Structure formats: structure tokens, C-alpha cells
Amino acid sequence: MTSLPLAVTPGEPAGIGPDLVLQTAADAAWPGGLVAFADPEALARRARELGVMVTLHEWAPGAPLPSSGLPVYPVPLAQPAEAGRPDGANAAATLAALDRAVEAVLAGHCMGLVTGPLSKAVISDGTSRPFSGHTEYLAERAGATGHPVMMLIGGNLRVALVTTHLPLRAVPDAITGDKVIRVVRTTAEALIEDFAIPEPRILVTGLNPHAGEGGHLGHEEQQIIEPALERIRQELGDRAHVEGPVPGDTAFTPRCLREADTVICMYHDQGLAPLKQQAFGGAVNVSLGLPFVRTSVDHGTAFDLAASGNAGGGSFREAIALARTLAANRARATV
Ligand SMILES: NC(=O)c1ccc[n+]([C@@H]2O[C@H](COP(=O)([O-])OP(=O)(O)OC[C@H]3O[C@@H](n4cnc5c(N)ncnc54)[C@H](O)[C@@H]3O)[C@@H](O)[C@H]2O)c1
Numbered sequence: 387m388t389s390l391p392l393a394v395t396p397g398e399p400a401g402i403g404p405d406l407v408l409q410t411a412a413d414a415a416w417p418g419g420l421v422a423f424a425d426p427e428a429l430a431r432r433a434r435e436l437g438v439m440v441t442l443h444e445w446a447p448g449a450p451l452p453s454s455g456l457p458v459y460p461v462p463l464a465q466p467a468e469a470g471r472p473d474g475a476n477a478a479a480t481l482a483a484l485d486r487a488v489e490a491v492l493a494g495h496c497m498g499l500v501t502g503p504l505s506k507a508v509i510s511d512g513t514s515r516p517f518s519g520h521t522e523y524l525a526e527r528a529g530a531t532g533h534p535v536m537m538l539i540g541g542n543l544r545v546a547l548v549t550t551h552l553p554l555r556a557v558p559d560a561i562t563g564d565k566v567i568r569v570v571r572t573t574a575e576a577l578i579e580d581f582a583i584p585e586p587r588i589l590v591t592g593l594n595p596h597a598g599e600g601g602h603l604g605h606e607e608q609q610i611i612e613p614a615l616e617r618i619r620q621e622l623g624d625r626a627h628v629e630g631p632v633p634g635d636t637a638f639t640p641r642c643l644r645e646a647d648t649v650i651c652m653y654h655d656q657g658l659a660p661l662k663q664q665a666f667g668g669a670v671n672v673s674l675g676l677p678f679v680r681t682s683v684d685h686g687t688a689f690d691l692a693a694s695g696n697a698g699g700g701s702f703r704e705a706i707a708l709a710r711t712l713a714a715n716r717a718r719a720t721v
């Protein structure tokens with residue numbers, strides 16, 4: 387299993403995703419083991435723009451990997467990709483590349499999936515289907531019965547989210563007891579099985595300032611989060627230690643973090659702002675609770691940097707390394 391390649395999708399073809407894939411493949415120290423699902427002509431053009439030398443080899447699932455260069459499963463774009471100028475006409479092909487990569491992973495031809503950044507707006511506008519993010523889309527594609535959890539890992543933080551890509555106004559209604567329980571359960575199971583952390587310590591934040599201040603600043607803690615945590619504590623028993631709800635600011639103080647393996651936050655920016663402040667450019671996004679390993683970068687499409695050669699590849703390299711570790715841990719856990 388761990389000798390299989392990783393499937394990689396460069397993501398938005400006008401963004402920096404193709405740069406990261408090509409620069410990684412051109413690195414003399416690069417040991418190989420990636421297959422790109424992308425338009426070979428678009429990759430070749432970006433390589434020329436970057437001045438990067440990489441030989442691209444057409445690849446099909448099950449075929450042997452070339453001894454050097456970058457294997458590519460071809461997924462043609464509708465229009466030539468212009469660096470920094472996203473084109474909705476390419477949105478369907480960009481999603482198709484993701485679909486082919488997921489199929490290759492599910493069919494056992496690749497050990498996991500590493501995704502480059504997509505623009506949710508370009509995909510939504512270009513395909514006329516709402517696209518809120520890879521996490522939600524992959525869950526749908528993979529037919530996961532569970533509900534995948536978005537976790538970002540960087541610096542000394544692991545942050546998981548109860549709600550992900552939705553308007554802030556919709557967040558309180560989206561936080562239900564069942565959802566809190568599912569997210570804590572999925573996070574605990576992934577920490578134990580994928581990350582090999584026995585008895586993980588999980589800190590769960592509240593939604594409101596000061597975790598609701600005893601009901602004076604909001605009722606979600608008393609009415610929803612506390613009862614849900616009580617139920618999941620009983621379910622998990624000694625397998626994990628769940629604390630909370632703690633105020634969202636206090637959760638990120640050094641003392642709290644020393645006592646936690648993961649912080650579960652109620653909404654996107656409550657968790658990702660502290661994480662990106664600490665580790666942007668070197669952190670990894672991982673989808674917990676999927677039937678396969680999927681990691682991604684911590685940054686977006688950075689249209690301003692596409693084809694400039696100035697896109698940092700730290701997060702992409704970490705995403706590849708973590709995908710390999712998680713795949714190896716999963717393989718060990720299933721023998
Ligand atoms: N994994 C993903 O698919 C993913 C993650 C985050 C954002 N996005 C998408 O990206 C788009 C743009 O989002 P944004 O502008 O908020 O964030 P962004 O990460 O694209 O850009 C924020 C800033 O960081 C810089 N930056 C980003 N990546 C960098 C890198 N590798 N090296 C150096 N500098 C880098 C950019 O130049 C910009 O100044 C949105 O459509 C969003 O949905 C996708």
C-alpha cells in the first residue's frame with residue numbers, strides 16, 4: 387500500500403497549485419511517488435513560464451511509474467489556463483480532475499490524495515453547482531457515511547472545526563448536539579487510529595464570548611454544547627479526554643494548549659485564524675473521517691503569485707509528508 391503513489395490535484399489551473407506540483411517534481415532531492423491529475427499541456431506551459439524542467443509522462447491507473455519525471459493522468463481543460471486569470475470555462479475540468487483522482491484512490495491505485503487550492507467561487511460560478519470546499523465535496527463523492535471533519539495542523543496546533551464553509555450568520559443554527567458529538571467522535575477516532583495518539587486530550591470551545599458567561603452572553607453552551615459533550619464523554623469513556631466548552635480565546639493560551647492534543651472550534655475563523663497566525667505556509671489541512679487519506683495546503687489559489695516562482699512550497703511538501711504518514715498508520719492499523 388505505502389509503495390503506491392499519491393494522487394495530487396493541482397487545483398485551480400490559474401492559481402499557484404500547478405507551480406507547487408512542478409517545483410516539487412523538479413526538485414533534485416524529490417524522491418518521486420506523485421501522480422498529477424491535470425491537463426499535461428497546461429502543466430507544460432506553466433513549467434515553461436516558471437523556467438522549470440520536468441519531463442511529463444502520461445500515466446493510467448495501474449500502469450508502472452516512470453523512474454523519473456512526473457506521471458500525469460490527463461484531464462484536459464476546456465481553455466488554455468492563463469496564470470492569474472481564472473476562467474469559469476475550466477471549472478468542470480478542474481472538478482473532473484478531482485473526481486478521477488478520487489476514483490484512482492478508491493480503486494486502490496494510489497495511497498491517498500493531496501489537493502492543491504481550488505477557488506470555491508470559480509467552481510460555483512463555472513459549474514452552476516454550489517461548491518463550498520473539498521471537504522464537503524469529497525464526502526459526497528466518496529459516499530462517506532460519516533461527516534468528515536476539517537482539521538488543520540501547524541506549529542504546535544491541531545485545530546478541528548464543527549462548522550466549515552458557511553456564512554457566519556448561519557453558524558449558530560448549524561451547531562446542533564448531534565453535530566458536536568459527531569465531530570468530537572470523528573476527531574477522537576482519527577487521533578487514535580490515524581495519528582497514533584492514545585487517549586487523546588480534546589479541548590472544545592464555546593461559541594459565544596466567554597463561552598456564554600453562564601447564559602448572559604448566549605445560550606448555545608448551556609443548551610447544546612455542554613449536554614453534547616456530556617454524552618460523547620460517556621460514549622468515549624477512557625479512550626479520549628474531552629474538556630469544554632472553554633472560551634474560544636482562552637483555548638489558545640499556552641497553558642490550555644499544553645494540556646490538549648487538539649482544539650475543536652465552533653467555526654472556521656475561530657480556529658483557523660490562530661493557526662494561520664502561527665503556521666501559515668507550513669501547515670496542513672487534513673480531512674478526518676473519509677474512507678481514504680486526504681491532505682491539502684493551508685493556503686489558497688494566490689492568483690497574484692501564479693507563474694511568478696515566488697509561491698512558497700512548504701505547506702505542499704508538509705501535506706505530502708503527512709499523507710504518507712497517515713497512509714502508513716492506516717495500513718499498519720489494518721494488518
Ligand atoms: N485548500 C484550498 O483549496 C484552499 C485553501 C484556502 C483558500 N482557498 C481558496 O483560495 C482563494 C483565495 O483565498 P485567499 O485570498 O483568502 O487566500 P490565499 O491563501 O490565496 O492568499 C492570501 C495571501 O497569502 C499569499 N499566499 C498564499 N499562498 C502562498 C504561498 N504558497 N506562498 C506565498 N504566499 C502565499 C497570497 O499571495 C495572498 O497575499 C479563495 O477562493 C479560497 O476559497 C482554497
Ligand SMILES: N[C@H](C(=O)O)[C@H](O)COP(=O)(O)O
Binds near residue numbers: 684
Ligand atoms: N478552509 C480551508 C482554509 O482556509 O485553509 C480551505 O478553504 C480549504 O478547505 P477545503 O479543504 O474544504 O477545500
